[in-house]
Amino acid sequence: MSARIKTKNVIVEMDGDEMTRVMWKMVKEKLLDPFIAINAEYYDLGLANRDITGDKVTFDAAHAAKKHGVAVKCATITPNAERVVEYTLKKEWNSPNGTIRAILDGTVFRCPILTSNIRPTVATWTKPIVVGRHAYGDVYKNTEYRIEGPGTASLVFTDASGSELSRQTIHEFTGPGIVQGIHNVDSSITAFARACFEFALEKKIDLWFGAKDTISKTYDGRFKAIFEQTYSREYREKFQSAGIGFSYTLIDDTIARIMRSEGGMLWACKNYDGDVFSDMVASSFGSLAMMTSVLVSPGGQMEFEAAHGTVQRHYYKHLKGEKTSTNSMALIFAWTGALRKRGTLDGTPEVVAFADALEKASIVTIEEGLMTGDLAKLSSPPPKKVCGTEEFIDEIARTLEKIRS
Numbered sequence: 001m002s003a004r005i006k007t008k009n010v011i012v013e014m015d016g017d018e019m020t021r022v023m024w025k026m027v028k029e030k031l032l033d034p035f036i037a038i039n040a041e042y043y044d045l046g047l048a049n050r051d052i053t054g055d056k057v058t059f060d061a062a063h064a065a066k067k068h069g070v071a072v073k074c075a076t077i078t079p080n081a082e083r084v085v086e087y088t089l090k091k092e093w094n095s096p097n098g099t100i101r102a103i104l105d106g107t108v109f110r111c112p113i114l115t116s117n118i119r120p121t122v123a124t125w126t127k128p129i130v131v132g133r134h135a136y137g138d139v140y141k142n143t144e145y146r147i148e149g150p151g152t153a154s155l156v157f158t159d160a161s162g163s164e165l166s167r168q169t170i171h172e173f174t175g176p177g178i179v180q181g182i183h184n185v186d187s188s189i190t191a192f193a194r195a196c197f198e199f200a201l202e203k204k205i206d207l208w209f210g211a212k213d214t215i216s217k218t219y220d221g222r223f224k225a226i227f228e229q230t231y232s233r234e235y236r237e238k239f240q241s242a243g244i245g246f247s248y249t250l251i252d253d254t255i256a257r258i259m260r261s262e263g264g265m266l267w268a269c270k271n272y273d274g275d276v277f278s279d280m281v282a283s284s285f286g287s288l289a290m291m292t293s294v295l296v297s298p299g300g301q302m303e304f305e306a307a308h309g310t311v312q313r314h315y316y317k318h319l320k321g322e323k324t325s326t327n328s329m330a331l332i333f334a335w336t337g338a339l340r341k342r343g344t345l346d347g348t349p350e351v352v353a354f355a356d357a358l359e360k361a362s363i364v365t366i367e368e369g370l371m372t373g374d375l376a377k378l379s380s381p382p383p384k385k386v387c388g389t390e391e392f393i394d395e396i397a398r399t400l401e402k403i404r405s
Contacts (some may be wrong), residue, residue, distance in 0.1 A: 004034070004035060004036060004037055005035070005036050005037070005348075005350045005351060005354055006036070006037040006039070007036065007037070007038050007039045007339065007342055007343070007346070007348065007351055008039065008342075008346040008348050008351075009039060009068065009070075009342065009345070009346050010039050010040070010041045010068040010070075011038055011039065011040050011041070011068070011070050011071065011072060011338050011339070011342050012040075012041050012043065012061060012064045012065045012068050012070065012071035012072070012303075013038075013040040013041065013042045013043065013071075013072055014043050014045045014061045014071060014072070014073040014074060014076075014096075015042065015043070015044045015045055015046060015074050016045055016046060016073065016074025016075045016076040016077075016310065017045075017046050017047050017074070017075065017076050017077045017310045018075075018077065018310035018311060018312055018315035019310060019311035019312070019314040019315035019318060019324070019326050019389075020074050020075040020306065020308075020309075020310050020311060020331060021046060021074060021310070022315070022318060022389075023326060023328045023331055023389065023393070024074045024331065026328070026389070026390055026393050027328060027331060027332055027335065027393060030393050030394065030396075030397045031332065031335075031358060031393060031396060031397055031400065032335060034397075035354060035358075035400070035404070036339070036351070036354055038339075041064055041068065043057055043060060043061035043064065044057065045057060045058060045061060045073070045074070045076050045096050046076070047076070047077045047079060047083070047087050047089070047093075048087060050076075050093055050096070051087065051089045051090055051093065054090075055093050055094070055099075058096045058099050058100065059099065059103070061100070062099060062100040062103040062104060063103065065100070065104065065301055065303050066103065066104060066297070066299070066301055069300065069301045069302070069345065070301070070302055070303075070304075070338050070341050070342045070345065071301075071302070071303040071304070071338065072303070072304045072305070072334050072335055072337075072338035073097075073100070073303055073304070073305040073334070074305070074306075074331070075305070075306055075308060075309050075310045075311075075331075076096045076097070076310065077310055078093075078094070078095040078096070078097075078098075079092050079093055080092060095140065097305075098140040098141070100295070100303060101135035101136060101140075101295060102135075102136060102141065104135075104295060104297040104299075104301055104303065105135070105136055105188055105191060105297055105298060106135050106195070106295040106296050106297035106298070106301070106303070107132055107133065107134060107135055107191070107192050107195040107196065107199075107295070107296050108131075108132070108133040108134075108135045108274065108278075108293060108294070108295050108296075109130055109131070109132050109133075109199055109266075109293070109294050109296060110130065110131045110133065110274075110278040110281070110282070110291050110292060110293045110294075110307050111128055111129075111130045111131075111291070111292050112128050112129070112281065112282060112285035112286070112290055112291055112292075113285075113286075113290045113291065113292060113329055113330070113333060113363070114128055114285070115286075115363050115366045115367050116367050117366065117367055117369070117379050117380055117381065118285075118286040118287075118290070118366070118375055118378050118379060118380075119378070119380060120263075120284050120285050120286070121283075121284045121378075122259060122284050124259075124260060124261060124262055124263075125261070125262065125263040125284065125285070126262045126263060126264075127262055127263035127264030128263060128264070128285070129258065129263045129264070129265060129267055129281050129285075130199070130203070130205070130265070130266045130267065131266075131267050131269060131274055131277060131278040131281055132192075132195070132196045132199060132266050132267065132268045132269065132274070133269050133270075133271060133273075133274025133275065133278060134188070134189070134192040134268075134269065134270050134271045134274060135192075135271065135295060136184065136185075136188040136192070136271065137182065137183055137184040137185070137188065137271060138182050138184065138270060138271040138272050139180070139182055139271070139272050140271055140272075141182070141183065142180050142181060142182045143180070143181045144178065144179065144180040144181070145178070145179050145180075146176075146178055147173050147176055147177045147178060147179060148176055149173070149175065149176060150173055150174050150175065151172075151173050152169060152171075152172055152173070153169070153170040153171050153173065153179045154167050154168060154169055154170060155167070155168045155169075155170055155181065182219075184219070184222070184223075186222070186226065189222065189223055189226045190226055190230060191298045192268075193226055193227045193230040193231075193268075194230060194234070194298075195296055195298070196209070196266060196268040197230065197231065197234070197235045197238075197239075197246070199266060199296070200239075200244060200246075200266045201235070201238060201239070201242055201244070203266065204242055204243070204244055205244060205264060205265055205266050206244050206245045206246070206247070206264070206265040206266070207239075207244070207245075207246045207247075207265065207266045207268060208246075208247055208248075208249075208254055208257070208258070208265050208266070208267050208268065209223075209224075209227050209246075209247075209248050209254070209267075209268040209269075210248065210249050210250060210251035210252075210253065210254030210255070210269075210273075211223050211224055211248075211250070211251055211270060212250060212251050212252075213250070214250060220270075223270060224248055227246075227248060227268070228248060231246050251273065254267070255277075267281075278291065278293075278307060279307070282307055282308075286374075286375060286378055287327055287329075287374045287375060287378075288307060288308035288309075288330070289306070289308055289326075289327030289328070289329050289330045289331075289372075289374060290327070290329055290330065290375075291306075291307035291308070291330055292304075292307065292330060292333045292334070292337060293305050293306065293307040293330070293334070294337055302337075302338075302341050304333075304334040304335070304337035304338045304341070305334050306330035306331045306333075306334050307330055308330060311326055314326045314389075318389075323388050324388060324389045325372045325373035325374070325386060325387065325388050325389060325392070326372060326389040327371075327372040327374050327375065327392070328372075328389070328392065328393055329362055329366075332358065332359075332362050332396070333359060333362070335355075335358075336355040336356075336358050336359050337355075339351055339352075339354065339355040339358075340352050340355040340356070343355065354404075357400060357403050357404055358396075358400055360403060361396050361397075361399040361400035361402075361403050362396050362399075364399050364403075365392075365395050365396045365399045368384070368399075369381070369382075369383045369384030369385065370383070370384060370385050370387055370392070370395045371383050371385075371386065371387060371392065372386070372387055372388075372389070372392050373386055
């Protein structure tokens with residue numbers, strides 16, 4: 001086996017919850033530690049530790065990512081009322097991803113991991129679809145109320161001097177209901193647009209963006225205007241030189257075009273749209289565990305993570321000692337993405353080469369017919385072996401040793 005290599009500068013490591021936390025440890029022990037010594041700054045973002053620290057650990061981790069430039073994150077729980085009871089929490093803590101995205105003010109890019117024997121369920125898709133998700137504002141930074149009885153809900157803006165400049169009635173309630181307020185800022189929308197244009201140029205793929213400006217004339221209309229202005233002022237000639245295009249259509253038309261397309265584009269989405277449609281794209285290409293995710297900030301910092309959640313159902317089976325077959329591909333690719341970025345920044349090609357080798361070993365393992373249960377029903381030809389959670393990681397480790405020997 002080749003000598004153990006080392007990373008130079010820090011990778012911020014954010015541990016997580018449930019089944020992904022179990023796999024996180026396995027991946028480190030079996031796929032990373034035997035081959036590479038990682039200079040990691042560790043933060044435990046498991047729900048119990050977030051509760052103990054009053055969620056300070058999440059803010060500390062985000063600021064560390066901003067400082068060091070490269071981070072890798074395990075999936076985490078965003079607690080609801082049931083989780084508060086289950087984990088005896090002090091409160092329903094905010095989404096760690098939402099907190100980190102707000103601090104880094106980044107854009108999330110998600111791309112499917114392709115193998116030759118797992119074919120998309122949308123027959124026309126022959127190329128990967130990258131989803132670019134705005135990672136600020138909207139429902140993830142909302143203010144909302146439960147209305148208990150009759151009254152008026154208003155949208156009010158007071159300027160910095162204390163003068164009320166605008167008041168609009170949202171609804172005259174005659175009985176119980178709900179009300180929600182969301183916001184965004186021009187600087188973040190502009191950073192989102194530029195990130196998408198830059199990513200499309202780097203990958204040499206078309207950029208599609210859709211919103212609902214016919215209904216949301218001010219909110220969605222502002223997204224449309226900023227994208228079109230940024231394109232015309234900064235990117236039109238660059239796109240034409242690269243032989244790629246930018247198009248804006250209403251979101252419902254964008255979805256219809258996506259479903260009829262061959263893929264191969266960057267689909268820019270507002271925050272909530274990106275949350276929903278990235279899962280749709282991932283599932284269509286095989287599995288939520290076959291989707292990479294990277295948060296890119298305007299300052300160039302990157303946080304890599306799996307696009308899926310904590311796999312709660314499998315975790316409960318694991319706690320009972322039952323066999324699980326949980327796919328660790330996206331988690332592995334989060335680590336390889338962080339290692340490749342760290343190696344590129346540090347000028348350590350051996351680290352980049354290791355990341356490439358681990359990705360290749362993971363894909364080759366699946367293409368040789370060794371896979372987890374989520375992929376087995378989609379594989380053509382049928383799998384040679386349906387692996388358990390740890391067994392699949394062991395198979396990748398064996399393939400990796402062969403590739404590096």
